[in-house]
Amino acid sequence: MAVAARESSRRLQALSSQDRKKILMGVADALEANENLIKIENEADVAAAQLAGLDKSLISRLALKPGKIESLANSIRVLANMEDPIGHVLKRTELADGLVLEKTSSPLGVLLIVFESRPDALVQIASLAIRSGNGLLLKGGKEAKRSNAILHKVITTAIPDTVGGRLIGLVTSRDEIPDLLKLDDVIDLVIPRGSNKLVSQIKSSTKIPVLGHADGICHVYVDKSANMEMAKRVVLDAKIDYPAACNAMETLLVHQDLGQTSGLNELIVALRTEGVTLFGGPRACKVLNLPEAHSFHHEYNSMACTVEIVDDVYAAINHIHQHGSAHTDCIIAEDQDVAEVFLCQVDSAAVFHNASTRFCDGARFGLGAEVGISTSRIHARGPVGVEGLLTTRWILRGCGQVVNGDKGVIYTHKDVSL
Amino acid sequence: MAVAARESSRRLQALSSQDRKKILMGVADALEANENLIKIENEADVAAAQLAGLDKSLISRLALKPGKIESLANSIRVLANMEDPIGHVLKRTELADGLVLEKTSSPLGVLLIVFESRPDALVQIASLAIRSGNGLLLKGGKEAKRSNAILHKVITTAIPDTVGGRLIGLVTSRDEIPDLLKLDDVIDLVIPRGSNKLVSQIKSSTKIPVLGHADGICHVYVDKSANMEMAKRVVLDAKIDYPAACNAMETLLVHQDLGQTSGLNELIVALRTEGVTLFGGPRACKVLNLPEAHSFHHEYNSMACTVEIVDDVYAAINHIHQHGSAHTDCIIAEDQDVAEVFLCQVDSAAVFHNASTRFCDGARFGLGAEVGISTSRIHARGPVGVEGLLTTRWILRGCGQVVNGDKGVIYTHKDVSL
Numbered sequence: 041m042a043v044a045a046r047e048s049s050r051r052l053q054a055l056s057s058q059d060r061k062k063i064l065m066g067v068a069d070a071l072e073a074n075e076n077l078i079k080i081e082n083e084a085d086v087a088a089a090q091l092a093g094l095d096k097s098l099i100s101r102l103a104l105k106p107g108k109i110e111s112l113a114n115s116i117r118v119l120a121n122m123e124d125p126i127g128h129v130l131k132r133t134e135l136a137d138g139l140v141l142e143k144t145s146s147p148l149g150v151l152l153i154v155f156e157s158r159p160d161a162l163v164q165i166a167s168l169a170i171r172s173g174n175g176l177l178l179k180g181g182k183e184a185k186r187s188n189a190i191l192h193k194v195i196t197t198a199i200p201d202t203v204g205g206r207l208i209g210l211v212t213s214r215d216e217i218p219d220l221l222k223l224d225d226v227i228d229l230v231i232p233r234g235s236n237k238l239v240s241q242i243k244s245s246t247k248i249p250v251l252g253h254a255d256g257i258c259h260v261y262v263d264k265s266a267n268m269e270m271a272k273r274v275v276l277d278a279k280i281d282y283p284a285a286c287n288a289m290e291t292l293l294v295h296q297d298l299g300q301t302s303g304l305n306e307l308i309v310a311l312r313t314e315g316v317t318l319f320g321g322p323r324a325c326k327v328l329n330l331p332e333a334h335s336f337h338h339e340y341n342s343m344a345c346t347v348e349i350v351d352d353v354y355a356a357i358n359h360i361h362q363h364g365s366a367h368t369d370c371i372i373a374e375d376q377d378v379a380e381v382f383l384c385q386v387d388s389a390a391v392f393h394n395a396s397t398r399f400c401d402g403a404r405f406g407l408g409a410e411v412g413i414s415t416s417r418i419h420a421r422g423p424v425g426v427e428g429l430l431t432t433r434w435i436l437r438g439c440g441q442v443v444n445g446d447k448g449v450i451y452t453h454k455d456v457s458l
Numbered sequence: 459m460a461v462a463a464r465e466s467s468r469r470l471q472a473l474s475s476q477d478r479k480k481i482l483m484g485v486a487d488a489l490e491a492n493e494n495l496i497k498i499e500n501e502a503d504v505a506a507a508q509l510a511g512l513d514k515s516l517i518s519r520l521a522l523k524p525g526k527i528e529s530l531a532n533s534i535r536v537l538a539n540m541e542d543p544i545g546h547v548l549k550r551t552e553l554a555d556g557l558v559l560e561k562t563s564s565p566l567g568v569l570l571i572v573f574e575s576r577p578d579a580l581v582q583i584a585s586l587a588i589r590s591g592n593g594l595l596l597k598g599g600k601e602a603k604r605s606n607a608i609l610h611k612v613i614t615t616a617i618p619d620t621v622g623g624r625l626i627g628l629v630t631s632r633d634e635i636p637d638l639l640k641l642d643d644v645i646d647l648v649i650p651r652g653s654n655k656l657v658s659q660i661k662s663s664t665k666i667p668v669l670g671h672a673d674g675i676c677h678v679y680v681d682k683s684a685n686m687e688m689a690k691r692v693v694l695d696a697k698i699d700y701p702a703a704c705n706a707m708e709t710l711l712v713h714q715d716l717g718q719t720s721g722l723n724e725l726i727v728a729l730r731t732e733g734v735t736l737f738g739g740p741r742a743c744k745v746l747n748l749p750e751a752h753s754f755h756h757e758y759n760s761m762a763c764t765v766e767i768v769d770d771v772y773a774a775i776n777h778i779h780q781h782g783s784a785h786t787d788c789i790i791a792e793d794q795d796v797a798e799v800f801l802c803q804v805d806s807a808a809v810f811h812n813a814s815t816r817f818c819d820g821a822r823f824g825l826g827a828e829v830g831i832s833t834s835r836i837h838a839r840g841p842v843g844v845e846g847l848l849t850t851r852w853i854l855r856g857c858g859q860v861v862n863g864d865k866g867v868i869y870t871h872k873d874v875s876l
Contacts (some may be wrong), residue, residue, distance in 0.1 A: 041606035050779065054803045127802075133824055139813060141823060147807075148835055221751075228835050247665050249836045270858035277860035359467065383853050384545070385472045387564075395557060395856030396866075404861070405559060405852070406551055406871035417566055417646050417849040418667045419837045431835040434823070435801050438813030440688035442695035443822070 041209040041225040045150045048207035053147050053173040055203070056126040066119035068113040069412045070198040071163065071191075075109045078194065078381055079334045081186040082159065082436035089183050101157040103186055112160055116167045119409065120334040125426050126173045132456040138458065141440040147173035154210060154242060156234035157186035165231075166195050166208050168409055172429040177220065179211040179222035179236075193266055221246035227430075229419075231412055234392065251428055253415040255339050256286030256367040258293055258397045261356040262294040263373035268303030270394060271372040272310050277396040278370065280314050284341050287368050287400040291336065291346045293356045296405070299349055311345075321348030322394070330384045353378050357385050364388065366415050366424075370401040386441030389415055389422035459627040460644040463568045463593030466625035467617035471565050475542040481617055482538035486531040489609075490583065491525045496612065499558035499604040500577065506600050519575040520602055525602045525847055526789065530578055533583045541846050544591045544709040550874040554867035556855045558874065564851045565591035567646040572597045572660060574652035577605035583649075584613050584626050586827050590847040595645070597629040600654075634671040639664035645835075646846075649830055654757070669846055671833040674704030674756050674785040676815045679774040679800065681791035682713040686721030688812060689790040690728050693812040697731050704761050704831060705786050705818040706834065709754065709764045711774045712842065717767055729763070739766030751807070771796050777804050782806065784833050786818040786840075787805055807833055 052060065063400040065304055071078070079221045082104045089099050131143040153175050155161045180188040182383025192210040199207055211220065215423035220227065225246045231251045232239045241255045260278050272298070274383070298304045308328065309346030311318060320330030324347045333346040341345075350356045360369050370392040371382040379393045400423060407455040414420050420428040442448040470478065489496070500522045507517050542725040549561040569592050573579045580596060587594040593600050597605040610700060611630040617625055620750060629638065638645065642665045649669045650657045682691045696707035726746065727847045738748030739818045742765045751764040754777070758764075768774045769787070778787050788810040797811045808818040820828025825843030832838050838846040860866040 050805055053805075054799075105600045134826065135817070135822065138819075148513040149805075176655065237806055248665065267858070273858055273860055277866065281861050281863060299610065379855075381472075381854075382805075385468065386467060387471075388851070389566075390852040393856065394856050394858050398861035399553070399557075399854060399859070400852070401858075404553065404864075404869070406553060406869070421850050422852045432839050433806070434808040434818070434840045436808065436810040436813050436817060437801075438811065438817075440685070440691055440812050441817070442814045443690055443699050443816035444695055445699060446696065446822075451822070451824070 046202040049175030052203045061120045066198040068116040070194050071113045074194045082189040084188045112421045119171050134454040139441045140312040142435045143428045143432050148431050152227045152230045154232045156181045159184045162191050176208045220283050224248045225298035226377040251412050251414050255365045257290045257339050257365040259291045259360050259369045260289050261293040261371045264297040265375035272307045274396050282399045283343050285395050293350050296349050302314045317342050317344040318347050323349040368397045369398050462624035465615050468621040469592030470621045474497045475673050479538045484616040486534040488612050492612045492767035496608050500610040503604045520707050529583045537589050548590050552872040557859045560853045561850050563848045566847050568593040570595045570648045572650045574599045577602045580609050591792045594626045596850050642666045667832050669832050673783045675708045675757050675783040677709045677778050677787045679711040682715040684790040690725045692814050699816045701761050705815050714767050727806045733761050735762040741767040785816045
């Protein structure tokens with residue numbers, strides 16, 4: 041299945057940009073044309089989930105709401121009309137007279153996507169894969185089995201025979217996952233979309249690179265130079281805008297000079313007023329009289345957070361390096377020098393000054409469709425758009441040049457403008 | 459050791475560009491000041507290797523030739539004077555009024571380099587690591603033990619206490635390698651420098667990303683439209699310029715229409731005249747009367763190659779996808795359309811038209827110091843310069859903006875010129 045996906049992806053890549061666009065338009069039309077069929081299968085999944093007494097929030101993610109198919113089809117059309125991400129010349133160098141090197145973007149190859157519940161994720165991911173010329177293996181949640189099967193069928197039927205029907209493979213049994221995770225010679229990237237547990241499990245059981253993040257322990261550090269009104273606004277947003285998100289604040293670090301001030305007091309009161317439960321590190325427990333936090337490396341994913349008092353910005357940075365997950369960390373400060381120390385030294389995927397951690401997101405960053413947020417340091421880091429599904433190739437065009445012990449040509453190494 | 463290297467690398471990264479430059483200048487001076495000491499230790503290694511009856515070519519790689527220390531010191535000074543690779547703004551976007559996002563280059567973190575024989579590799583790699591703000595663990599060959607120890611000592615002594623002496627760790631026992639390869643949470647990248655066997659062994663025994671290539675089965679395809687004089691020149695260079703190199707040609711594919719022509723005959727004669735032993739695939743065996751090649755997936759690394767006849771450019775591409783190693787592949791053709799099909803469809807790190815495969819090299823590509831050639835599709839592909847030792851961070855500067863269910867700001871997503 042993986043080998044067939046790679047072969048199909050090579051055929052897809054060989055098509056013109058216009059032809060790949062046409063395929064996406066065809067997929068969008070096919071989804072709309074088969075809306076009723078898709079609805080029937082989705083309703084069957086939802087009914088089965090209700091019968092099985094599954095979690096309400098899971099059922100809500102499972103159900104395709106009215107208008108969803110239309111909005112999915114439209115977002116595929118937007119993607120189809122976007123600039124083709126593959127075949128871009130990223131850099132051009134004249135190596136010698138008549139010998140020109142180009143670094144170009146090209147598809148990564150074969151992706152394995154493991155996702156939970158949401159059947160709309162299948163559509164989004166499949167269309168991104170087609171846009172970027174990649175083959176795809178999909179494994180969805182078993183509760184969305186019938187929805188995934190019909191969506192897969194509708195999409196692959198819309199892919200012309202020249203590319204082959206096996207560009208996108210649907211893995212239906214959970215037992216196949218461990219075998220797939222062993223195929224590090226045929227699968228280039230695994231993208232898990234789901235719980236932290238799912239991501240951790242996959243990361244620990246494969247040598248294939250994994251694009252994702254197992255945890256998001258994001259910090260906001262409030263410096264003594266902070267505008268405390270701003271600190272209150274940003275901290276509240278970072279915690280309560282969407283507490284279950286990976287980019288929500290889990291730990292609030294406060295400069296020691298703020299320990300007994302009315303500004304910090306108001307911030308604490310505001311958090312409590314919004315219903316946030318506070319836990320403290322050793323110093324915060326004493327000064328602010330908080331119950332003790334379990335561990336500094338803890339993701340609440342809910343209306344709760346840890347508070348700790350630190351000596352200064354350097355202590356805050358050390359705390360973040362020691363206990364964080366290198367996802368998103370923020371400083372609130374009016375002192376520009378202190379802010380720059382933080383921005384320069386915090387070794388996380390995203391580092392913010394005077395802005396909510398919640399901005400760490402592909403759509404808010406303007407990346408278009410988001411493939412995921414990566415805390416890995418290799419390949420792609422932070423919110424990843426379609427460029428995370430690409431690699432590069434070096435293309436060299438000459439007229440018979442040879443190396444001949446480096447006496448064959450006179451190297452010029454001139455950058456050529458694009 | 460790995461944890462200490464990461465801490466030191468964070469301190470190194472926090473220094474100004476000027477201070478990192480000073481460190482490199484200090485390392486260069488220290489090498490020259492200690493030249494005699496280094497020579498004594500190196501001569502002891504060479505004497506021991508001779509006594510042990512080690513291979514002549516190995517001993518030649520082991521010995522630091524006269525003037526080598528000076529030339530190493532000078533190349534460190536060149537590196538010191540190069541533009542700082544870290545802290546570059548790669549992209550700048552205004553997300554909303556007063557909210558500006560930057561994608562910046564930053565050090566990867568901690569590198570593990572495993573290299574064989576050449577003690578000069580230690581110096582080159584250590585200086586590249588310092589330049590790019592990375593921590594480093596080094597494991598050299600045991601035959602260069604004394605040379606590596608003194609070089610490591612001279613270099614680390616030149617690193618100021620503010621960074622810490624443990625930025626560069628020297629691993630002396632082979633037994634420690636398997637343990638190091640398990641540290642995928644502390645080591646970000648492994649770079650093996652040595653034989654294919656070494657690379658394969660490391661790739662198969664770690665989850666840490668490996669930058670390197672286990673094999674280089676490079677093809678030259680001679681199309682029926684080829685200028686046969688050019689084909690002869692390029693094919694000879696690709697095979698004989700340095701047969702042991704990974705970018706040397708291992709398989710020559712020939713369009714079937716050339717099968718009985720004088721052009722092909724001359725090419726075959728020229729290869730034989732230079733002392734190249736030819737083996738054939740099934741079709742070439744018949745047409746050209748060659749002894750049968752063992753396998754199409756075979757790297758000779760010597761004055762030998764496989765020849766096969768293929769139907770056309772598409773068959774050549776299929777052959778390369780099926781039997782190649784996605785390193786460097788080349789087409790010789792005058793027909794531009796055929797050449798573009800090859801350049802567009804061959805899914806290798808480097809794809810050439812009318813130029814020797816031997817050009818696939820960091821220095822020839824103008825990348826400066828070469829970290830390695832990668833056939834992995836993730837992170838870096840083909841010849842990799844210092845940018846292979848870097849990752850990115852997203853830096854966001856605001857003035858108190860919040861997300862507030864995406865009603866907090868009006869997104870502008872404007873590219874800001876750099």
